[in-house]
Amino acid sequence: MDLTRRVALVTGASSGIGQAVATQLVSRGARVVVHGRDRQRTLDCADRLGARPVVADLARDAGIDELAAAAVDAYGRIDVLVAAAGVGWSGPFAAMAGADIDELVRVDLIAPVRLCHALLPAMIERQTGHVAFVGSIAGRTGVAGEAVYAGAKGGLDLFVDSLRLELAASGVAVSLTVPAAVDTEFFVRRGRPYSRRVPRPVSPQRVATAVVKAIERDRPEAWVPAWLRIAPAVRAIAPGPYRFLSRRFGEQVRAARHDEARLR
Ligand SMILES: NC(=O)c1ccc[n+]([C@@H]2O[C@H](COP(=O)([O-])OP(=O)(O)OC[C@H]3O[C@@H](n4cnc5c(N)ncnc54)[C@H](OP(=O)(O)O)[C@@H]3O)[C@@H](O)[C@H]2O)c1
Numbered sequence: 025m026d027l028t029r030r031v032a033l034v035t036g037a038s039s040g041i042g043q044a045v046a047t048q049l050v051s052r053g054a055r056v057v058v059h060g061r062d063r064q065r066t067l068d069c070a071d072r073l074g075a076r077p078v079v080a081d082l083a084r085d086a087g088i089d090e091l092a093a094a095a096v097d098a099y100g101r102i103d104v105l106v107a108a109a110g111v112g113w114s115g116p117f118a119a120m121a122g123a124d125i126d127e128l129v130r131v132d133l134i135a136p137v138r139l140c141h142a143l144l145p146a147m148i149e150r151q152t153g154h155v156a157f158v159g160s161i162a163g164r165t166g167v168a169g170e171a172v173y174a175g176a177k178g179g180l181d182l183f184v185d186s187l188r189l190e191l192a193a194s195g196v197a198v199s200l201t202v203p204a205a206v207d208t209e210f211f212v213r214r215g216r217p218y219s220r221r222v223p224r225p226v227s228p229q230r231v232a233t234a235v236v237k238a239i240e241r242d243r244p245e246a247w248v249p250a251w252l253r254i255a256p257a258v259r260a261i262a263p264g265p266y267r268f269l270s271r272r273f274g275e276q277v278r279a280a281r282h283d284e285a286r287l288r
Contacts (some may be wrong), residue, residue, distance in 0.1 A: 028053035033095040036109030040066035040208030044232035058096045082135035083127045092142035106156045107136035110213035117171045132176035151195035161204045164256040199238035201246045
């Protein structure tokens with residue numbers, strides 16, 4: 025897809041990966057609607073990029089509907105949806121509050137599916153469009169201490185694969201970008217810093233480049249970093265050894281050490 029003068033909605037553009045994607049789309053000549061939950065950050069981003077802002081809380085059903093309607097109103101249509109907004113949570117599942125489970129599943133799974141549901145029919149009618157989702161390596165491999173996050177991203181992953189099959193002859197493309205660790209506020213916000221040595225966090229700009237290339241070149245999937253594709257392959261071929269290594273080197277083990285060190 026040539027992005028010149030295309031209209032794109034980027035959710036989660038007030039921060040991190042979403043903001044980097046919005047910046048690259050503007051540089052390609054697209055007209056961009058930037059979404060965020062925090063009003064000031066969203067307005068600042070829109071000002072900086074010359075984009076249209078929409079503020080909405082995607083943990084609320086009404087927020088999803090309001091965003092879809094306001095985004096279409098901005099330029100009369102949406103050609104590209106980039107669903108980047110997301111939230112993490114790390115710690116023992118049994119200690120997770122019910123409200124945090126609900127919020128995470130709503131923001132990371134229900135909101136992107138519902139937004140796609142609202143914007144897709146017009147793309148199908150015009151026989152052109154692209155819906156780009158941001159998944160996570162956690163959704164492909166599972167991660168101790170992030171069971172709900174991994175479950176939500178894993179659900180998104182299969183939704184995307186299924187939808188892509190369904191839309192094969194429609195003119196509308198669907199992509200999933202699968203990042204590992206990215207250097208954004210995500211880890212601070214989830215309340216636990218990133219503690220693995222490998223993979224090293226990459227920049228949000230690098231993830232944004234993968235998202236934008238997937239849109240321009242009609243790629244179904246992008247991994248950042250690319251070598252991480254090997255992790256789900258090893259998990260599928262040798263699940264026993266994979267589980268052993270995950271337990272041995274998993275983030276939860278390091279996180280527990282981090283907590284102990286803080287208490288000392
Ligand atoms: N960082 C990583 O290591 C990593 C790795 C794999 C996948 N991902 C995925 O990448 C995506 C972007 O994450 P990021 O790293 O860029 O994190 P980030 O810097 O924390 O940005 C998260 C974005 O999501 C928005 N958001 C969060 N809760 C929301 C809600 N209830 N309603 C509306 N918007 C909400 C935030 O809006 P406000 O700032 O306005 O609150 C912000 O724009 C997420 O889907 C995440 O799961 C991240």
